[in-house]
Amino acid sequence: MNIIREDDLINSIAEAFQYxxxxxxxxxxxxxxxxxxxxxxxGAKAAMAQILVNSRMCALGRRPICQDTGTANVAIEIGAEARIDSTRPLQDIVDDAVRKAYKLDTNPLRASVVRDPFDSRKNSGDNTPAMLTVDMVAGDKIKVHVSAKGGGSENKSRFTVLNPSASVADWVVSEVEKMGAGWCPPGILGIGIGGGADKxxxxxKMSLNDDIDLPEIRRRGPQNRTEELRIEIADRVNALGIGAQGLGGITTVLDVKIHSYPTHAASLPVGLIPNCAATRHTHFVLDGSGPATFTPPDLSDWPEILLDQASAHAKKLDLDDLNQDVLDSLxxxxxxxxxxxxxxxxxAAHKRMTDMLNRGEELPVDLKGKAIYYVGPxxxxxxxxxxxxxxxxSTRMDKFTDQILAQTGLKVMIGKAERGAVGLEAIAKHKAAYLIAVGxxxxxxxxxxKEAAPIAFQDLGMEAIYKLRVEDMPVTVAVDTQGNSIHKTGPAAWRREYVKA
Incomplete structure (x- = not known):
């Protein structure tokens, strides 16, 4: 029997989340x-270029790929002949590892978990508890899958129970079309078919930890119904024309992963979870010989991209001179x-500002003629x-937008993905503009x-209001002062008919 030390498990999980x-x-x-x-x-090509350049910068600088460093997902497979040398609950052990990883002073990771999901929503401060699942399997080792799942993609998760005769591909493609760009494509779709709702x-979720192999399957040809279904879904989703960041383009998904399990004869349960352009996961095995080690990837995997070329035709916009003529020209x-x-x-800042406005109180920041950035760094x-x-x-701010624009004089908003009908109506009504940065x-x-200082609501932590000074921050106009949205016109222009190979 292999005995795995508690410290080895903690240190391995902590190092995995940092990695x-x-x-x-x-x-x-x-x-x-x-x-x-x-x-x-x-536009989509430039967005993907930013994602790739950012990824290489993070690999070199050892800093987070995305500001949303995710919920800590840990799936542990314990061999029946293995034992953890501890008397503590496994959840406590894993939470210690997450706490150690997210509070590391040389690379702190953003704590996003709130302890009470429907009342106070107070942040735990260390991203615990982890989202832990455990399985007992054959063998004498412990296998650990670690992933960090951002809220933007997790919020697009879907579940249904289809009739046994229904088409899984039809349902998935329909749901992806309705998801919008909030999950930050291009990414990966994880699909679970069978079992029950939980299974x-x-x-x-577990399928998202699989290696990307769809290009290889295409080269050799599908060998079973699952592989045929993966190709069909990928081709049909890409034919929707959603593209990188929802700007329109030929690639929306890089792979489609499917896990399946026996189910009730009357049921066809299907789970759908997308993974974003900040896909982050790894796995390791412990056999009692010590903690896991992690080898940095080869930097030759990253293409050499000159962002100067991608932004050669970009216009300059002075955020301190947002007059109406300038805004109308976008x-x-x-x-x-x-x-x-x-x-x-x-x-949280928008909620507090609207509450203050409703009470007739003066806001701690003057937003007249200014720009706001939806970010939690x-x-x-x-x-x-x-x-x-x-x-x-950005859609989470839609319900606040009309009041904020009307009562503060705010003129520009920067976020990611599309705006909903309420947000679009408010933008057009107040002749404002909405820009997107690349998720x-x-x-x-x-x-x-170049400069950053908290100026209000510091008790909100990463949701406090900061005053920034930026220089040549790259963005794309998503909604103009007439309410026209690139997230509608872009995908429509790149949509194509799906033709089965």
Whole structure:
């Protein structure tokens, strides 16, 4: 019987979370690079270029790929002949590992977990508890799968129970079409088919830890119904034209993973979970000989990309001179380099600001004629001005938008993905503009931030309002002052008919 020391398990899990915070899986980088090479839409190609450059920067600088360093997902397979040398609950052991990883002073990871999901929503401060699943399997070793799952993609999870005669592909394609871009494509779809509701969702989540192998399956040809289904779903989703960041393009998914399990004769449960452009996972095995070791990937897997070429046609926008003529000149799809004053503010800050406005109180920041960035950054280290600071999903701010625009005079919002009908209506009504930064390029974006200081609501932690000074921050016009959205026109232009091979 192999005996695994508690400290070896803790140290291995902690090191794994640090490792995946700054290293994309090499297979993901190769797949993204291949998609970048063939992408035909310049806007989508530029977005993928930012993702790849950001990934390489993070690998070199050992800083988080995305500001949303995710919930800590840990799946442990314990061999029947293995034993952990501990008397503590496994959840406590794993939480100690997560706490150690997320609080590391040389690379702190953002704590996003709130302890009470429906009341106070107070942040745990260390990203615990972990989302732990445990299976007993044959063997004398312990296998651990570790992944960090961001909220943007997790929020797009879907589940259904189809009739046994229904088409899984039809349902998946329909759901992806409705998801929008909040899950930050291009990415991977994880699908669980069979079992029950819990089993299907668990299989969907676990499938996202599989290596990307769809290109190889295409080369040799599918050998079973599962592989045929994976290809069909991938081809049909890509034919939707959603593209990178929802801008329109030929690649929306890099792979489709499917796990299946026996189920009730009257049921066809299906779970669907997407993984974003900040896909982060690894696995290791402990046999009692010591903690796991992690080998850095080969930097030759990253393509050499000159972002200067991608932004050669970008327009300059002065955030300190947002007059109406300037705003009216912006068109969906325009690439911009913005400079000047930029305030941060996301869910909690918007809720507090609207509550203050409803009470007739003066806000602690003057947003008239200014721009706000929907972001919750990672803490800075060393001589950094700010940690990785990529955008969060903007639709969550839609319900606040009309009141904020009307009562503060705010003119520009920067976030990621599409705006909903309520947000679009408010933007057009107040002749404002909505810009997007690339989700999955948080470290790259942070380099454009030259000054950062919290100025309000500091008790909200990463959701406090900061005053930033940015220089040449890369963004794309998503919604113009008339309410026209690139997330509608882009995919429509790149949508194509699916033709089964």
């Amino acid at each position: 995946i915070s700054y290293y994309h899986p090499p297979d993901f980088i190769r797949a993204m690079a291949a998609a970048w090479e063939v992408e035909e839409n310049p 299907a969702m668990k299989m969907a 068109k969906p799809g325009d690439t911009l380099l913005v400079s000047g004053t930029l305030y941060t503010g996301r869910d 990672v803490d800075a280290v060393g001589d950094e001005v700010i940690g990785p600071a990529g955008p969060t999903t 999955g390029a948080a470290y790259l974006v942070s380099k454009a931030i």
